Amino acid sequence: xxxxxxxxxxxAELSGISNRVLEMGGLVEAQVAQALYALTQFSGETASQVLxxxxxxxxxxxxxxxxxxxxxxxxxxxxxxxxxxxxxxxTIGNLERVGDEAARIARTVQRLINTGVSSRxxxxxxxxxxxxxxxxxQLRKALDAFxxxxxxxxxxxxxxDDQIDQEFDGLLRKLITYMMEDPRTISSSIDLxxxxxxxxxxxxxxxxxxxxxxxxxxxxxxxxxxxxxVENVVR
Amino acid sequence: xxxxxxxxxxxAELSGISNRVLEMGGLVEAQVAQALYALTQFSGETASQVLxxxxxxxxxxxxxxxxxxxxxxxxxxxxxxxxxxxxxxxTIGNLERVGDEAARIARTVQRLINTGVSSRxxxxxxxxxxxxxxxxxQLRKALDAFxxxxxxxxxxxxxxDDQIDQEFDGLLRKLITYMMEDPRTISSSIDLxxxxxxxxxxxxxxxxxxxxxxxxxxxxxxxxxxxxxVENVVR
Numbered sequence: 001x002x003x004x005x006x007x008x009x010x011x012a013e014l015s016g017i018s019n020r021v022l023e024m025g026g027l028v029e030a031q032v033a034q035a036l037y038a039l040t041q042f043s044g045e046t047a048s049q050v051l052x053x054x055x056x057x058x059x060x061x062x063x064x065x066x067x068x069x070x071x072x073x074x075x076x077x078x079x080x081x082x083x084x085x086x087x088x089x090x091t092i093g094n095l096e097r098v099g100d101e102a103a104r105i106a107r108t109v110q111r112l113i114n115t116g117v118s119s120r121x122x123x124x125x126x127x128x129x130x131x132x133x134x135x136x137x138q139l140r141k142a143l144d145a146f147x148x149x150x151x152x153x154x155x156x157x158x159x160x161d162d163q164i165d166q167e168f169d170g171l172l173r174k175l176i177t178y179m180m181e182d183p184r185t186i187s188s189s190i191d192l193x194x195x196x197x198x199x200x201x202x203x204x205x206x207x208x209x210x211x212x213x214x215x216x217x218x219x220x221x222x223x224x225x226x227x228x229x230v231e232n233v234v235r
Numbered sequence: 236x237x238x239x240x241x242x243x244x245x246x247a248e249l250s251g252i253s254n255r256v257l258e259m260g261g262l263v264e265a266q267v268a269q270a271l272y273a274l275t276q277f278s279g280e281t282a283s284q285v286l287x288x289x290x291x292x293x294x295x296x297x298x299x300x301x302x303x304x305x306x307x308x309x310x311x312x313x314x315x316x317x318x319x320x321x322x323x324x325x326t327i328g329n330l331e332r333v334g335d336e337a338a339r340i341a342r343t344v345q346r347l348i349n350t351g352v353s354s355r356x357x358x359x360x361x362x363x364x365x366x367x368x369x370x371x372x373q374l375r376k377a378l379d380a381f382x383x384x385x386x387x388x389x390x391x392x393x394x395x396d397d398q399i400d401q402e403f404d405g406l407l408r409k410l411i412t413y414m415m416e417d418p419r420t421i422s423s424s425i426d427l428x429x430x431x432x433x434x435x436x437x438x439x440x441x442x443x444x445x446x447x448x449x450x451x452x453x454x455x456x457x458x459x460x461x462x463x464x465v466e467n468v469v470r
Contacts (some may be wrong), residue, residue, distance in 0.1 A: 069317060086300075183415050
């Protein structure tokens with residue numbers, strides 16, 4: 001944030017909000033990582049921890065949004081500051097949804113444990129790890145780009161989103177083969193299909209974060225633009 | 236919108252935006268209905284029509300959001316007007332995602348047709364109709380509540396969301412049984428699982444719309460509140 005503001009108080013407010021967004025981002029990032037740990041280790045305890053954090057993530061969203069509205073109402077933000085405030089609002093909405101995906105994975109783990117499926121069947125949970133690490137790396141990169149308002153890094157996130165989608169398609173085919181070979185696994189494999197989908201969505205949210213960053217810095221809404229078009233905006 | 240504004244020009248801007256939101260809402264509502272028609276009739280032509288409208292929905296989102304930012308920057312909206320503008324921004328984001336779900340269903344229909352699955356297997360597509368009509372009714376009710384800023388109607392939407400979730404769970408169990416009885420149907424049944432999920436999400440977006448309406452009128456962010464808590468806010 002290199003713009004000069006007349007009011008340093010306003011500056012402090014803006015950077016206070018940015019810091020809280022990053023704190024919220026760190027929290028949901030940890031939630032996703034824990035949810036995946038819970039899945040690969042079939043740890044009911046870790047799954048519960050993920051669910052306990054949901055309330056805090058929701059609070060972050062509501063509180064930051066309230067502060068954003070208060071700032072807009074009280075100050076007369078410049079066009080660029082207003083873009084930042086709007087982008088922050090979109091960003092926390094996306095982070096909250098990342099938290100939802102983590103919670104969804106955690107609840108699936110609990111169900112798999114409760115039904116005893118996890119010990120009865122050898123589920124291909126490890127296959128989800130590669131996709132999950134891609135998605136987590138995207139999320140981390142997007143948060144990092146947000147911290148520095150770094151459009152080049154945001155562009156990288158947009159470019160790599162296809163990779164997660166391909167990974168998801170591959171996983172889906174694998175799970176379908178698995179179900180066909182052993183129809184007893186159908187019910188629990190569908191749980192894993194939803195986990196794979198949740199991970200893919202984490203990647204989508206990282207992409208939305210990246211688009212919000214480009215909107216702040218460049219003033220162009222690139223949400224439905226092609227990667228090539230976004231490259232031209234960022235350069 | 237009964238508040239008195241000093242500027243009738245501003246009033247005109249606000250109601251112009253509301254009208255466009257309703258227009259966008261009508262468009263995505265039609266998209267969802269068409270996508271479901273395409274599914275139950277296996278109509279590739281209708282599926283293509285749904286996908287053709289995606290671009291228009293995206294345009295609506297980008298244009299309305301741009302106008303919102305311009306209004307906030309140019310005017311000094313009162314607290315209530317600012318809430319309205321923020322709620323509109325959330326609403327169009329949700330409507331755009333409803334359009335995405337419709338497009339997702341349409342692409343599934345195209346895939347089922349292209350692989351010849353639709354004629355080879357008798358898929359239980361009709362079972363999706365009940366859930367879909369619930370979701371469409373919720374969306375219509377939420378848009379209607381938005382048009383009148385009617386919190387009682389918005390509350391109804393929140394109360395009925397559980398019903399769609401239950402319907403989804405029932406459908407999922409049914410599809411799992413179907414796959415177990417005939418493993419050849421696994422691949423296409425998973426497509427239908429995703430359609431059922433897309434429909435459930437349409438319901439979720441209708442719920443988000445309803446929450447935004449209560450936020451405008453009552454000034455309370457009820458996004459993560461229980462139905463009982465929301466009832467107290469609305470009364």
